[in-house]
Amino acid sequence: MKNGLPDDTTVKAALTLAGRAPSVHNIQPWRWRIADHSVHLYLDRRRALPATDPDHRDIVISCGAALHHLAVAMTAMGWAPVIHRVPDPADPDHLAAVTLIPHRPTPVDIELSKSISRRRTDRRHYTSWSIPAGYLGLFAERAAALGAVVRRIDDREPVRAAARVASGIHAGDEAYRFELAMWSGRHGSVDGVPARNTPAPRPADDLPARMFAGAEFSDPTSQPDHADLLVIGTSADDQVSRLRAGEAISSVLLTATGIGLATCLLTEPLEISAQRTKIREQVLHGSAFPQAMLRVGWAPTSPGKPPETPRRPLTELLVRDDEALGSPPQ
Numbered sequence: 306m307k308n309g310l311p312d313d314t315t316v317k318a319a320l321t322l323a324g325r326a327p328s329v330h331n332i333q334p335w336r337w338r339i340a341d342h343s344v345h346l347y348l349d350r351r352r353a354l355p356a357t358d359p360d361h362r363d364i365v366i367s368c369g370a371a372l373h374h375l376a377v378a379m380t381a382m383g384w385a386p387v388i389h390r391v392p393d394p395a396d397p398d399h400l401a402a403v404t405l406i407p408h409r410p411t412p413v414d415i416e417l418s419k420s421i422s423r424r425r426t427d428r429r430h431y432t433s434w435s436i437p438a439g440y441l442g443l444f445a446e447r448a449a450a451l452g453a454v455v456r457r458i459d460d461r462e463p464v465r466a467a468a469r470v471a472s473g474i475h476a477g478d479e480a481y482r483f484e485l486a487m488w489s490g491r492h493g494s495v496d497g498v499p500a501r502n503t504p505a506p507r508p509a510d511d512l513p514a515r516m517f518a519g520a521e522f523s524d525p526t527s528q529p530d531h532a533d534l535l536v537i538g539t540s541a542d543d544q545v546s547r548l549r550a551g552e553a554i555s556s557v558l559l560t561a562t563g564i565g566l567a568t569c570l571l572t573e574p575l576e577i578s579a580q581r582t583k584i585r586e587q588v589l590h591g592s593a594f595p596q597a598m599l600r601v602g603w604a605p606t607s608p609g610k611p612p613e614t615p616r617r618p619l620t621e622l623l624v625r626d627d628e629a630l631g632s633p634p635q
């Protein structure tokens with residue numbers, strides 16, 4: 306970048322941290338273009354999951370999480386982002402244009418940024434220690450600043466019912482099972498869900514977890530899961546709302562990590578349209594569109610924290626000038 310804006314090394318360091326964002330099946334469906342005065346985020350539809358995520362909700366949420374990770378990384382490096390979401394109505398895959406202005410990082414900025422490399426999706430059972438109400442309030446406050454609501458789900462029955470139906474539909478859907486088998490049970494790849502990060506299926510679980518292939522993560526916890534369950538929702542259900550939901554999810558995940566809480570996203574029930582509608586009506590009482598759910602809680606103190614999951618190299622994610630992906634921005 307030029308003209309008093311961050312140098313290339315800083316931008317690439319921030320983009321590398323942005324790439325640590327969570328994504329559905331760890332597909333990392335984002336591309337970046339570094340222009341003279343801005344950084345641009347694009348949705349990479351070639352990495353879509355048509356059977357799992359037919360309306361592309363999860364992949365846009367994933368990009369929203371990467372956008373927020375970029376904002377957090379840049380802020381900690383002394384650059385405040387000004388984000389223009391979906392700047393070109395003719396190109397809905399051009400998700401954001403980010404310009405940067407000098408900023409003095411605060412201790413909170415630095416803390417949030419440190420959480421990027423410490424965060425993991427933790428699929429273990431969580432302990433019965435409760436989460437102080439103030440922490441849940443902080444999640445709600447930070448998500449609201451990004452345009453999303455976070456609610457704790459006290460009556461889980463509608464979610465349990467939706468999760469059972471969704472996992473039954475998916476179990477009978479060959480295309481879904483093929484996609485999941487392709488993207489999980491991985492060893493030594495730069496994307497997908499590694500076998501070493503997924504515990505074996507626990508059929509007695511209250512909320513059925515996604516049935517990733519080749520589970521190799523040993524969870525010594527024998528007690529039932531005591532996670533709190535949160536839902537993240539938005540007032541509309543368009544591209545910008547999904548992007549914002551991803552940003553808010555990232556903010557909640559990084560905040561929770563900073564506190565020492567474990568987290569695990571859970572979206573399978575929302576991938577089936579009729580079940581998403583039920584959760585909207587029965588859990589959010591029609592007040593918001595559910596975008597994702599999240600287990601949050603205190604992980605067991607026994608060793609066995611999930612390892613870091615792999616990421617694609619930044620060179621694969623940068624849009625080259627000669628690539629036909631959106632119009633070249635300034």
Ligand SMILES: Cc1cc2nc3c(=O)[nH]c(=O)nc-3n(C[C@H](O)[C@H](O)[C@H](O)COP(=O)(O)O)c2cc1C
Pocket residue numbers: 325326327328329330331362363364366367370424425426427428497498515569570571572573597613614
């Ligand atoms: C939109 C979205 C949906 C996800 N859905 C699930 C899910 O249903 N079950 C699950 O165990 N993990 C889910 N994840 C977590 C991803 O599998 C995880 O982020 C990815 O494997 C990378 O691992 P990491 O979060 O430890 O970096 C989801 C993540 C995102 C962003």
